[in-house]
Structures are given as structure tokens and as C-alpha cells.
Amino acid sequence: MKHNGAPIAVFFLFLAVSVFAQPDNGKRFTLSSWQTMAGNSQDGASINLDRSGWKTFTPPATLSLEGGFAWIHTTFGFNEIPFRQPYYVVLGRIDAAYEVYLNGIFVASRGRIPSESEPFSLPGNQSACFLLPPGLVKTSGTNQLLFRIFSPASSVPLFSIDITDAKGAQFENQVVSFLNATLYTILAALCGFIGLYFLALYLARKSDTPNLWYALAALSIALYFAEIGADTTLLPYNLNRALAKSCLSISMAALAQFFISFLTLKIPRWFSWLLFLLPLGITIAFIASSNDLSAIGTVFNTALLFIQFCILFIAIITVRAVLKGNREAIPLLIGVILGVALGTHDVIYSVLGKKPLMWLQGIGFFCLNLSLFISLTLRSSRLYADLETYSKEVQHKTEQLSRFIEQLEDTARTIASLSHDIDEDAVQAAASAENMAQGAEQIREGADTQMQAVLDSRQALQNFTLSLNKVTSGVHRQAEGIKQSADSVSVVADAVADVATHMEQTARSAEALQESAEQGLRASRDMTDSIDKIKTLSGTIADIVRAVEDFAERTNLLAMNAAIEAAHSGAAGRGFAVIANEIKNLASASAERAGKIRDSIKEISGRIESSVAANARMTTALDAVSESSRLTLDSIVTIRNALSAQSNASEQLRHSLADLSDAAESIRQEAGKQQEDGKRVESKIDELLKVSETLKKAIDAIVRENGRIVQMIQQLAAVSGKGQHAVASMKELLESRTA
The missing domain is CATH 1.10.287.950 (Methyl-accepting chemotaxis protein)
Known part of the structure; x- marks a missing residue:
């Protein structure tokens, strides 16, 4: 009994290390002083532009946009950077396309700013990191760095903007991009495969409704993960983002229905209607706000209340099932604990206003779905064992029948x-x-x-x-x-x-x-x-x-x-x-x-x-x-x-x-x-x-x-x-x- 608090202490220690102890990801020089102007002034590319009317800000901050456009500007001295070239600028995972000008010369871009011939687009949830050409960096005097930013929103959040070395750029392009984009693509493929597999099981035996709910949950979360990691979209970017975000609420509602069916719970009819109508209303709200990415983010933050409610409901009924001796609910409980823990990691970062190395919500939902897969597999194993026992009993009865x-x-x-x-x-x-x-x-x-x-x-x-x-x-x-x-x-x-x-x-x-x-x-x-x-x-x-x-x-x-x-x-x-x-x-x-x-x-x-x-x-x-x-x-x-x-x-x-x-x-x-x-x-x-x-x-x-x-x-x-x-x-x- 005296060691019952050890797992809880280890859990909070893991959270503290994850939040406050970042890994060694190269040398960094933070650009802290910036100026901004909302709108799409083409004169912003000029280094001689009068910036007397620009506003000063320090990242992280929320950047106001006008018509989806804004300009940001900063200066730095070559001697201020405590490491040698080459220099790379890191903007992190920003929901905006942009063009970069160094000392008035175009040097890089990310995504596609909309024009008459091309629509707006962004790559997957990858880190924005680009090289400052050594020949354009002034070794004496002041260097001017200018960004032309576009996002189909009224505002866009900016996190810390750093200059790093080659090691830091490699970390951003390989580790951060893999954890926040490629990994989600892999998870989307796995969840899609699992969803199609259990959908086939349901079509083969339509009386087994847990397979249907689990298939719907897995396919919905696969669409949500795919939007995070995909470089291209089939639909317009904002609509694709809105529908993908709504899939998370649909997936959680389907998971709640799965737990109800899997654990054979009796619930009121109005509760089932609630699990249907709320995701439907959330989806309609996402579609209605699809013209503005920031509005989509607001709706998503509101929808998290329903998601947290579903997680709490799932946790309660899973704990009750384990306490009643249902062994098949133990993997579910483990998955719920991991999901809550990893989700808490993201919540803490959001409260602190920081952006972690990677958001763990995807890993948490995948762990929850994986626990469902394990529980269903255990149920199949138990049914197979029951079938073997039944076969032995049939053989024994056959011998009795012969006599x-x-x-x-x-x-x-x-x-x-x-x-x-x-x-x-x-x-x-x-x-x-x-x-x-x-x-x-x-x-x-x-x-x-x-x-x-x-x-x-x-x-x-x-x-x-x-x-x-x-x-x-x-x-x-x-x-x-x-x-x-x-x-x-x-x-x-x-x-x-x-x-x-x-x-x-x-x-x-x-x-x-x-x-x-x-x-x-x-x-x-x-x-x-x-x-x-x-x-x-x-x-x-x-x-x-x-x-x-x-x-x-x-x-x-x-x-x-x-x-x-x-x-x-x-x-x-x-x-x-x-x-x-x-x-x-x-x-x-x-x-x-x-x-x-x-x-x-x-x-x-x-x-x-x-x-x-x-x-x-x-x-x-x-x-x-x-x-x-x-x-x-x-x-x-x-x-x-x-x-x-x-x-x-x-x-x-x-x-x-x-x-x-x-x-x-x-x-x-x-x-x-x-x-x-x-x-x-x-x-x-x-x-x-x-x-x-x-x-x-x-x-x-x-x-x-x-x-x-x-x-x-x-x-x-x-x-x-x-x-x-x-x-x-x-x-x-x-x-x-x-x-």
C-alpha cells in the first residue's frame, strides 16, 4: 500500500520533463523585436520602406491580418549571432503561407499565396525552416528580414522565430516534421486500415454492432490524422480543414457508442440522440466558419468540451467495467489513461502558451484506438477459446450419444x-x-x-x-x-x-x-x-x-x-x-x-x-x-x-x-x-x-x-x-x- 503513489509521481515527473526540458536541437538565436503592418502592400519588399506607422510586437503573439495579408519586419546584426554561417530561420508550424525577403531580395517561400490562377495551399504540419543565403547576409551593418504572410483568417498565431545552425535545421526538417506530419500520415493509414477491417467484419456479421462503431471511429480519426500530415488537399483548404476537425468529434461520439455497445450498457434514448446531434451540430458549425481559419480554431476549442466529456464518460464506464471484473475492459482502461495523459500534455502547453516538440493528442487517440483493437482481439481470442471448449463438450456428448x-x-x-x-x-x-x-x-x-x-x-x-x-x-x-x-x-x-x-x-x-x-x-x-x-x-x-x-x-x-x-x-x-x-x-x-x-x-x-x-x-x-x-x-x-x-x-x-x-x-x-x-x-x-x-x-x-x-x-x-x-x-x- 505504501507504494501506491509511485505511478502517479512518475506520471507527473514525465509531464514536467516533457514541458520544461527540451532536447538539444542545435544552436539558437531568437529574433525578439518585430514590426508588423496588416494588409498587402507590395512596397513592403523594399528595404527603404518607411515603417513609421508599423506596430512593434514580440513573439509569441497573435498577428492581425487585413484581407488575409500582413507584413512583419525585423533587423539583426551579423556580429549578434553567436555561431557561424550558414544561418537558417525557423518559424515553426505556422498556419500561413509566406514569402521571405532578405535585404530586399526574395530568398524563400512556404505554401502558396492565392492568386487568380492558383488557390491557397499549405504543406502538412511541418516545421517552417529555410536558409539565409550566405552571400546576401551582410557581415557588417544591419540585415533586414521581411515576411509577406497570408492566411484565410482574421489573425494568425506566431511563435518564437529563431535563427539556427545546420544541426538545428536538420532537427527541424527531420525530427519535428516527422513527429508532426509524417507520423500522423502513418497513423492515418493504420487507423484507416483498422477501420476498413472492422467495417468488413460488421458487414459479414451485422449483429455485432461494436465493430460498426469502432470502424466509424477509426475511419473518422484517420481523416483527422490525414489532414494533419497531408501536403495536398482534395477540397478547398479551409473546407478540408473544417471537415477534418469535425471528424474528431464524430470519432469520439462513435467511440462512446462503441464503449456503450461493447460493455453492454443500458442508457436512455435521449443520450444516444445527444451523441448523434452534438457532433452533427459541431460539423455544421465547422462548415459555417470555414471561411476563416481562426474561426475554425475557435470552434475546435469549443468542440474540445464535447471531446473531454466523451473521454470522461468513457473513463467512468471503463473503470466501472474493470471494477465489476470485466477483464476485456483492462486494455480499454490503459488506453483511456494514456489518452488522458497525452491529452493533458497538450492542454498544459496550451495553457502555458508554448508549442511543444510535437502535439501528443494524435498519439493519445491512437493509443485509445489501439486499446480498442486489443480489446476486440482479446474478445475474439476468448470466443475462440470458448469455441474450443464447446468443441470438446460436443465430442463428449457425441460419445454419450453413441452409447x-x-x-x-x-x-x-x-x-x-x-x-x-x-x-x-x-x-x-x-x-x-x-x-x-x-x-x-x-x-x-x-x-x-x-x-x-x-x-x-x-x-x-x-x-x-x-x-x-x-x-x-x-x-x-x-x-x-x-x-x-x-x-x-x-x-x-x-x-x-x-x-x-x-x-x-x-x-x-x-x-x-x-x-x-x-x-x-x-x-x-x-x-x-x-x-x-x-x-x-x-x-x-x-x-x-x-x-x-x-x-x-x-x-x-x-x-x-x-x-x-x-x-x-x-x-x-x-x-x-x-x-x-x-x-x-x-x-x-x-x-x-x-x-x-x-x-x-x-x-x-x-x-x-x-x-x-x-x-x-x-x-x-x-x-x-x-x-x-x-x-x-x-x-x-x-x-x-x-x-x-x-x-x-x-x-x-x-x-x-x-x-x-x-x-x-x-x-x-x-x-x-x-x-x-x-x-x-x-x-x-x-x-x-x-x-x-x-x-x-x-x-x-x-x-x-x-x-x-x-x-x-x-x-x-x-x-x-x-x-x-x-x-x-x-x-x-x-x-x-x-x-
């Missing part, structure tokens, strides 16, 4: 003898059963005929009873209807008598009304004559009033003339003037009274005219009343005579309906007696039907039992035949085995 066959030979002979005896007995029993079946069938046919006759009789009786019920019901309804009709006729006869009496009174009233109407008509005509006389007298009075008015007007005119003459006579005519004035007043009063009389006569004349019109209308109405009274009287007399005849007919109908009601009651009573007799007969038929049904059931039971006996005999014969056939087959089998 059992020898026992079967004796049993077969015994069974053959018994089968022969059973066949003979079965033939005799079958003949007897057949005779019994024929007799039982005849009895059942007779019982069926008898039962059918009883059913027909019962049906006929039921029809008769139903018809009798309908007749009885109809007679009863008729009797009730006749009784109600007799009552109604009595009521009608009484009503007719009452109506006749009232009609007699109405006739007398109509005669009185006609007489009164004629008297009113005569009075109206007399009134008309009187009104005509009054109208004539009113006209005479009006003429008199007009004469009085004319006389008054003349008297008034005469009085005025007399007054005028009196005025002319002076004092002698004053008395005459007084008389003339009185005569004038008397004439005025007479004219006024005559006017009033004329108005009164005019009003009387109007009222007389109204009376004449009203009397004329009254006369017309009395004429109509008199004529209507005469016609009504005639109608009433006719109705009275008809009612008298109807009363006599109603009395005769009432007597007839009473006789008919008595006859209907007698018929109903007789039908009731017939119903009671029918019910008694139906009851007896029901009893006979029950007896027939019981007899038929008994006969059917006998027939069924006899049928079962025949069937059992036939089955016995069939079993005997099968036994003989089985014995014959067994003999042939035993004879062929003995031969």
Missing part, C-alpha cells in the same frame, strides 16, 4: 413388436367403432327429424296463437270503438235536438228582426220626406232674409240722404236729422239681425244636408238588414228541417251500434277461450320440445364420444405407424452409423 444409440436399438425392436400388436387391435377397434358410429348417426337423424317436427308444430301453434291474439285485440278494439261510437251518436243526437230547439227560437227571432227592419225602413223614408220639406222652407226663409237685408240697406241709404238734406237745412232740419239718424240705426239693426238669421238658416241647411246623407245611409243599411234577415230566415228554416231528419237518423244509428257492440263482446269472449286452449297446447308442445332437445343432446354426446373413440383409435394407429417408421429410420441410422 445412448445402442440402448435405442434394443428399445426400437421392442417398440416395433408393440406397434405391430397395436396395429392389429386398432384395426378391429376401428371396425367396431365405425359400426357404432353408423348406428349413432341413424339415431341422431331420427331425433333431428322428430325435433324438427316438434319445432314446426310449435311454430304453427305460435302463429295460430299470434293470429288469434291479433283477432281478439282487433275485436276488442272494434267493440270499444263501437261503444265509443254509440256514445258519440247519443251525444250527437242530443246535440242535434238541442240545436233544433235553438234553431226554432232563432227562426222566430229572425222573423221579428225582419219585421223591425221593414218598420225602420218605412220610418227612414218618412224622415226623408220631412227633411225635404224642412229644406224647402229653409230656402223660403233665406229668400225673406235677403229681402229684409235689401230693405235695410235701402233704408240706410235713405237715412243718409235725409241726414245730408237736414244738414243743408240748418236749424230747421235738426229734428228731421234726428229722425233720419234713428231710421239709420233701425236699418243697421235690421240688417244685423237679418245676417244672424241668414247664418242660422245656413247652419240649419248644412245640418239638414248631413241628416239627409245619414238618413240615406241608414235607409241603405236597413234595406241590407231586411234582405239579410229574409235570407237568414230561409236558411234557418232549411236547417231546422234537416236537423229534424238527422235527429231521427241518429236515433236509429244508436240502436244499431248497441246491437253491434253486444255481438263484438260475444266474439271477444269466445276468442279469449280459444287463447287459453292455445296456451295449454303450446305448453304441452314446449314440454315435448324439451324432451326432444334432451334426447338430441344425449344422442349428440353419444355420437361425439363415439367420434372421440374412433379418433383415438385412428391416432393410436397413426402413432403406431409413426413408431414403426421411427423404428425403421432409427435402424437405418444405426446401420449407417455402424457401417
Whole structure:
């Protein structure tokens, strides 16, 4: 127990040495002071370019780009470098193409800067190292080093830029390039081969789903490794980079599914959908950001959360499987530990902002895939061992079967003898059963005929009873209807008598009304004559009033003339003037009274005219009343005579309906007696039907039992035949085995 912490200490010691102790890779001189300008200024190649607006930076740093381009510049003195020529400049593994100018002269390039005829491209994940021609390096004064950089991104990270010697250049070109490019190409080929191998295994046996998930994981990680080490691409560079980065998430999701299937875990359906949808979303995000390498890097760093989740999930379920005693999970656990350890190495470097000699994530994923391959191989070995054990057990069972066959030979002979005896007995029993079946069938046919006759009789009786019920019901309804009709006729006869009496009174009233109407008509005509006389007298009075008015007007005119003459006579005519004035007043009063009389006569004349019109209308109405009274009287007399005849007919109908009601009651009573007799007969038929049904059931039971006996005999014969056939087959089998 006291040595349990040793492996952990060794692990962290390895990490510390890997991070902080770099191997001897030649002599180095770091170029620390740089200037930069974003954009694509072609004048940057000139050593006389004014760089007053350029920004100063010290690598490692993130270089901002404009339109994908930027320029960086530095200077160094020949005497500052502590070792001799040749000099090599090392930029490390940078995701950018560039051109290099030394003292204004083009000396090297890496990748391909896009132009109208050629697209952007980069070599594999190789170290950027190039020679500074000794003839261009100034041994005195200052040397100017200028880079024209392009990357399809908004920015690009720059690490330490060094000048090294031939040994350092050889280290960069051989060791670093191999570890970060060639090695990944080899790993891609191995993973691709493993993926295709397990895909073929799955196609051969589609029920083995772990092979499918492992094939998908291996092929996806092969595409991821191939992009790291490849010098060329089939797709545009950015899209190729985005799809390759997404393959890492797809591979981890497939690995998680492999572990779930391999370790036979039960997980919720939503978790499986999560392992499908998240890589799909990550792939879509990569494609959406494929125009910018820095955006692809951001998406990749975000996708690492899902990858770390998958690794943690795989580690947990693997540890649980090992703790439960699953030995096949031990190589998986080792692979997970190595993957986590090597991945931690890369995480530490990323946190420190350093770039290691090589990124170990590829080695870690390959170790994880290798552990899967070993686990599947161990499972295949275990299955092969199980198959050998099963073969031995089969051989042992075969020997037991041989001994059992020898026992079967004796049993077969015994069974053959018994089968022969059973066949003979079965033939005799079958003949007897057949005779019994024929007799039982005849009895059942007779019982069926008898039962059918009883059913027909019962049906006929039921029809008769139903018809009798309908007749009885109809007679009863008729009797009730006749009784109600007799009552109604009595009521009608009484009503007719009452109506006749009232009609007699109405006739007398109509005669009185006609007489009164004629008297009113005569009075109206007399009134008309009187009104005509009054109208004539009113006209005479009006003429008199007009004469009085004319006389008054003349008297008034005469009085005025007399007054005028009196005025002319002076004092002698004053008395005459007084008389003339009185005569004038008397004439005025007479004219006024005559006017009033004329108005009164005019009003009387109007009222007389109204009376004449009203009397004329009254006369017309009395004429109509008199004529209507005469016609009504005639109608009433006719109705009275008809009612008298109807009363006599109603009395005769009432007597007839009473006789008919008595006859209907007698018929109903007789039908009731017939119903009671029918019910008694139906009851007896029901009893006979029950007896027939019981007899038929008994006969059917006998027939069924006899049928079962025949069937059992036939089955016995069939079993005997099968036994003989089985014995014959067994003999042939035993004879062929003995031969």
C-alpha cells in the first residue's frame, strides 16, 4: 500500500520533463523585436520602406491580418549571432503561407499565396525552416528580414522565430516534421486500415454492432490524422480543414457508442440522440466558419468540451467495467489513461502558451484506438477459446450419444413388436367403432327429424296463437270503438235536438228582426220626406232674409240722404236729422239681425244636408238588414228541417251500434277461450320440445364420444405407424452409423 503513489509521481515527473526540458536541437538565436503592418502592400519588399506607422510586437503573439495579408519586419546584426554561417530561420508550424525577403531580395517561400490562377495551399504540419543565403547576409551593418504572410483568417498565431545552425535545421526538417506530419500520415493509414477491417467484419456479421462503431471511429480519426500530415488537399483548404476537425468529434461520439455497445450498457434514448446531434451540430458549425481559419480554431476549442466529456464518460464506464471484473475492459482502461495523459500534455502547453516538440493528442487517440483493437482481439481470442471448449463438450456428448444409440436399438425392436400388436387391435377397434358410429348417426337423424317436427308444430301453434291474439285485440278494439261510437251518436243526437230547439227560437227571432227592419225602413223614408220639406222652407226663409237685408240697406241709404238734406237745412232740419239718424240705426239693426238669421238658416241647411246623407245611409243599411234577415230566415228554416231528419237518423244509428257492440263482446269472449286452449297446447308442445332437445343432446354426446373413440383409435394407429417408421429410420441410422 505504501507504494501506491509511485505511478502517479512518475506520471507527473514525465509531464514536467516533457514541458520544461527540451532536447538539444542545435544552436539558437531568437529574433525578439518585430514590426508588423496588416494588409498587402507590395512596397513592403523594399528595404527603404518607411515603417513609421508599423506596430512593434514580440513573439509569441497573435498577428492581425487585413484581407488575409500582413507584413512583419525585423533587423539583426551579423556580429549578434553567436555561431557561424550558414544561418537558417525557423518559424515553426505556422498556419500561413509566406514569402521571405532578405535585404530586399526574395530568398524563400512556404505554401502558396492565392492568386487568380492558383488557390491557397499549405504543406502538412511541418516545421517552417529555410536558409539565409550566405552571400546576401551582410557581415557588417544591419540585415533586414521581411515576411509577406497570408492566411484565410482574421489573425494568425506566431511563435518564437529563431535563427539556427545546420544541426538545428536538420532537427527541424527531420525530427519535428516527422513527429508532426509524417507520423500522423502513418497513423492515418493504420487507423484507416483498422477501420476498413472492422467495417468488413460488421458487414459479414451485422449483429455485432461494436465493430460498426469502432470502424466509424477509426475511419473518422484517420481523416483527422490525414489532414494533419497531408501536403495536398482534395477540397478547398479551409473546407478540408473544417471537415477534418469535425471528424474528431464524430470519432469520439462513435467511440462512446462503441464503449456503450461493447460493455453492454443500458442508457436512455435521449443520450444516444445527444451523441448523434452534438457532433452533427459541431460539423455544421465547422462548415459555417470555414471561411476563416481562426474561426475554425475557435470552434475546435469549443468542440474540445464535447471531446473531454466523451473521454470522461468513457473513463467512468471503463473503470466501472474493470471494477465489476470485466477483464476485456483492462486494455480499454490503459488506453483511456494514456489518452488522458497525452491529452493533458497538450492542454498544459496550451495553457502555458508554448508549442511543444510535437502535439501528443494524435498519439493519445491512437493509443485509445489501439486499446480498442486489443480489446476486440482479446474478445475474439476468448470466443475462440470458448469455441474450443464447446468443441470438446460436443465430442463428449457425441460419445454419450453413441452409447445412448445402442440402448435405442434394443428399445426400437421392442417398440416395433408393440406397434405391430397395436396395429392389429386398432384395426378391429376401428371396425367396431365405425359400426357404432353408423348406428349413432341413424339415431341422431331420427331425433333431428322428430325435433324438427316438434319445432314446426310449435311454430304453427305460435302463429295460430299470434293470429288469434291479433283477432281478439282487433275485436276488442272494434267493440270499444263501437261503444265509443254509440256514445258519440247519443251525444250527437242530443246535440242535434238541442240545436233544433235553438234553431226554432232563432227562426222566430229572425222573423221579428225582419219585421223591425221593414218598420225602420218605412220610418227612414218618412224622415226623408220631412227633411225635404224642412229644406224647402229653409230656402223660403233665406229668400225673406235677403229681402229684409235689401230693405235695410235701402233704408240706410235713405237715412243718409235725409241726414245730408237736414244738414243743408240748418236749424230747421235738426229734428228731421234726428229722425233720419234713428231710421239709420233701425236699418243697421235690421240688417244685423237679418245676417244672424241668414247664418242660422245656413247652419240649419248644412245640418239638414248631413241628416239627409245619414238618413240615406241608414235607409241603405236597413234595406241590407231586411234582405239579410229574409235570407237568414230561409236558411234557418232549411236547417231546422234537416236537423229534424238527422235527429231521427241518429236515433236509429244508436240502436244499431248497441246491437253491434253486444255481438263484438260475444266474439271477444269466445276468442279469449280459444287463447287459453292455445296456451295449454303450446305448453304441452314446449314440454315435448324439451324432451326432444334432451334426447338430441344425449344422442349428440353419444355420437361425439363415439367420434372421440374412433379418433383415438385412428391416432393410436397413426402413432403406431409413426413408431414403426421411427423404428425403421432409427435402424437405418444405426446401420449407417455402424457401417
